[in-house]
Amino acid sequence: MATCPPYPTHPSGPADGARRHAHWWQRAWVRYGALITLLALSGLVILALVRQQTGTQGFLVGLGLAVLPVPLLTAAFRWLDRVEPGPWRNLLFAFAWGACAAALIAIVANSFATRWIATATADPSSADTLGATVIAPVVEESAKAAAVLLVFLFRRRDFTGIVDGVVIAGVTATGFAFTENILYLGTAFGTDQLSGESGLASVTAATFFVRVVMSPFAHPLFTVLTGIGFGVAALSAERQHLRRVFLPLSGLLLAMGMHAVWNGSSSFGEYGFFAVYAAFMVPAFGLLTWLVIWTRQRELRTVRAELPAYAAAGWLAAPEPFVLGSMRARRMARDYAAHHFGRAAARSVAQYEAYATSLAFLRHRGRLGRAGADFAVRERELLHELWRRQEVARPALAYAARSAAPAPAPPPWPVYMPVYGTPNYGSPGYGTPGYGRPHPGPAAPPPAYGPGPAYNPYRS
Incomplete structure (x- = not known):
């Protein structure tokens, strides 16, 4: 297993990790x-x-x-x-x-x-x-x-x-x-x-x-x-x-x-x-x-806003804040783990998601000055629980990130399909076997640029 990254620094009060001796009536x-x-x-x-x-x-x-x-x-x-x-x-x-x-x-x-x-x-x-x-x-x-x-x-x-x-x-x-x-x-x-x-x-x-x-x-x-x-x-x-x-x-x-x-x-x-x-x-x-x-x-939204700090510190993978901030992506990660690794793995992914959410809420309270004196101790506990489950959770979360990521927006200008067999040098698939597909007719001519407003590629 890789070495744990250093603990990030957060606004927090002094941590008090000492446990006092409990009387018998105070025991759990x-x-x-x-x-x-x-x-x-x-x-x-x-x-x-x-x-x-x-x-x-x-x-x-x-x-x-x-x-x-x-x-x-x-x-x-x-x-x-x-x-x-x-x-x-x-x-x-x-x-x-x-x-x-x-x-x-x-x-x-x-x-x-x-x-x-x-x-x-x-x-x-x-x-x-x-x-x-x-x-x-x-x-x-x-x-x-x-x-x-x-x-x-x-x-x-x-x-x-x-x-x-x-x-x-x-x-x-x-x-x-x-x-x-x-x-x-x-x-x-x-x-x-x-x-x-x-x-x-x-x-x-x-x-x-x-x-x-x-x-x-x-x-x-x-x-x-x-x-x-x-x-x-x-x-x-x-x-x-x-x-x-x-x-x-x-x-x-x-x-x-x-x-x-x-x-x-x-x-x-x-x-x-x-x-x-x-x-x-x-x-x-x-x-x-x-x-x-x-x-x-x-x-x-709090989860998506607070967890990137831990991704930057190396505790989380880069796409994990997006996955953990979406209930649909979370479910996809658990289903992936259950299908490929079994129910125990799905439970580990669910625990990973819960600990990461608690970590985001803890950091949010700390950033607002509302965290308790045990902020640093609690943060280390949560990060340790995440690190223990990362081998199972990260592949599932990475799959959910790829599957649930929003589709790229279409280009603002029209795309013209070529005649079958005609190269389209602007296509990323050019040069692959079977490139090109039948087209009902000749390619449409390019638009004529005449007098009018200036071309703006960001205009929808």
Whole structure:
């Protein structure tokens, strides 16, 4: 293997690579064990609570219907994260937190608050309305935001921008909605069993249509606002403490407000739900979708702008910044590696692309003065990971660069084909066997240059 090129110089703070001695409760296996235990216990408790409210048959029906939108939503958020894909363990934690811990907090807190309000006001109907429009948005959005906060604090290297916040928040909300849909659909099925209703006129069908068909994105849409707040905070410098606290709180308050409007739509009249859905939810969904896709494209532009410095230093081949800044070229490189070298090689190419993207984002933060004190250490780690995979990745990326490169623009002047067998001295193929091809007639005469504007070869 060739000798590593020297590390490029970047604007960065002092690196602190020293590792302090960790107490036993600070070790990774202790933290992971405690977290897994917490989520497992929460899952068992929430399972028992939902089954108690819906019954075994209602639970199974609700589970079968509630799982339908989960793969679609998860795939959508994973697609958004393709530029710099985060670890699967972060997504698994987010989904498990939303489905188990956040759902358990919401069920217990909402029930307690609603009962307390009903007892204090002696008006159960107003207590239900107040609980749905005020208590539930605050409790549920706070519980879901806790997952985003934990990833932001303890997985900071994986949380670098708006897309990361959107993905973690969206997957957390997808897990929460999954458990909530089991409860609502299972309860609706129990109601139909008691009343004898079935088919399209049943409560189960109506609940399925509203929660799964019309608004599967509702909970993710609310919590994504919190994720955007954390994502913008992640782009801020570490010294901007007020900004890093104010932005996530602002996103959380917006999520609570949107959630409250959505829950209160049923009290706005007979068509209140449809009015809020058409005038509020759909435009908000479209706007946020445009925002995250635009952010994704901006990330690709950042990759193309920052990586040429490493190509100039010898860490990357010259065409690699172009390939790594195009999702189509990236896919072609992975397919090439899988076809010629196997799945392991394709995984190495995918890892190479992810590390190179992280390197580009790290350099971008360093150039803007937003990198942390471990900038140099992290840069060396990423460059080392790239160098380990270059033997497999570079041929695949070179192929993608040749295949995905834009075609050269046609010349601004007309090109005249010769009669078969007539030499064309201006053609690069002149002199090769079989040069020339049949032509329907004699070559067109050259244009007559008469009076007129000056000839400009760059004019289209």
